[in-house]
Amino acid sequence: MKKVMIGILILIPIIVLVVVALVSVIVSMSAHIAVEDLQLLDKNGKEIYDLQIPLDEVSNVNIYNYLDAKIYPEKATDKTVEWQIVGDVVYTDLQSEASRNEYLAKRSALTAELETELAQGSFSTTERQNAYNIARGKYYKDSSLIIAEMADILLEKVYPAAAFVDENGKEVESNTTGKMIVSSFCKFTVRAQAETVSKTLTVSVMGYDVERVELAVGEDETTTLGVGESMRILASYTPIDSIVNHTIWQVEDENVATVDSNGVITALKEGQTTISLRASVYSTENSENIEYVExxxxxxxxxxxxxxRFGENLVTSRKSLTLEEIGVVKEEITNVSGATV
Incomplete structure (x- = not known):
């Protein structure tokens, strides 16, 4: 009996230790381990603050295709990362921006008309009535969703330059999947947030190949020149950050005007002509046939x-001018070339 009691006394502390250990494990498993740090890493494991994404028309991309989000400690309870665009998306393709703004204006006007017609109980066109029937079948009595769906049906959508989307491709303010839609060359800032820890990333949607060349004159100038006048033609490329290493300036009628390698034209005689600029496509520069956009x-x-007046030359269509007209004092003239005084 005495030996049994001794054995029990020996086992009691062992049992207590086992119970304490089990309780500790259970508590540690149920305790929340907070996120302490978040790093955005490229595919080589290097922390990044800028990201470049190529544009492929209207493309569905996932930000996780270009980077990894690493959470510390690794045993953090919640490793969910929420992605969101902060601030404005800056277009680097002005034509795409104009198209998007035009679409938004049309959609706003259409929405107002649809709301009025819905309140009146009838629609002005069969197309609108059919759109209503489809939208009502999806959303039943939610008028705001019905109107939004009708607008989607009736208008050809012009997508935003960049936006996060849900699994159905609908634009959302944020998501945890990293799924995006990209439709234009642009720049924007993305915020990644895990619990209370966040990091920002500057994203550039770009293309090295020029896609469009536009020529224009300065704000205070027109496309009409007088004989003998000179003016520089201004060139802009889309995307803005495309790489153009070779340019070729040409004039259709060299009797009317000339153009130099800097785009400066000089008018020679009355008439009309076309100035053109050919810009090389970067990805073809190492090939046998370089492609150009004009x-x-x-x-x-x-x-x-x-x-x-251009430098020392005076050009006029008149046969004679008075010294007063050209602002010259006769007594100050020391030499005359190609004219008589």
């Missing part, structure tokens, strides 16, 4: 009565 602008040259 932009054009029409120029008119007129015979103007007013005189113009």
């Amino acid at each position: 932009g054009k602008i029409d120029i008119t040259v007129e015979q103007k009565g007013a005189s113009s």
Whole structure:
């Protein structure tokens, strides 16, 4: 009996220790381990703050295709990362921005009309009535969702330059999947957040190949010049950050005007002509046949009565000018070339 009691006394502390250990394990398993740090890493494991994404028309991309989000400690209870665009999306393709703004204006006007017609109980066109029937079948009595669905049906959608979307491709303010839609060259800032820890990333949607060349004149200039006048043509590329290493300026009628390698044109005689700029496509520069994208602008040259001064040369359509008209004092003239005084 004495030996049994001794054995029990020996087992009691062992049992207590086992119970304490089990309780500790259970408590540790149920305790919340907070996120302490979040790092955005490229596929080589290097922390990044800027990301470049290529544009492929309207493409569905996932930000996780380009980076990894690493949470510390690794035993953190909740490793969910929420992705969100913060601030404005800046277009680097002005034509795409104009198309998007035009679409939003049309959608706003259409929505107002649909709301009025829905309240009146009838629609002005069969197309709108059919759209209502489809939308009502999906959302039944929720008028705001019905109107939004009708607008989607009736208008050809122009997607935003970039947005996070849900699993159905609908634009959302944020998501945890990293799924996005990208439709234009642009720049924006993304915030990744895990619990209270967040990191931001600057994203550039870009393409090295020029897709469009546009030619224009300065704000205070017109496309009409007088004989002898000069002006520089301004070129812009889409995307803005495309790489153009080779350019070729050309003029259709060299009798009317000339153009140099910097886009400076000089009017020679009355008439009309076209100035063009061919810009090389970066990805083809190492191939046998370099591809070019061309932009054009029409120029008119007129015979103007007013005189113009370029350096030491005075060009006029008039046969004679008074010294007063050109602002010259006769007594200060020391030499005359190509004219008589």
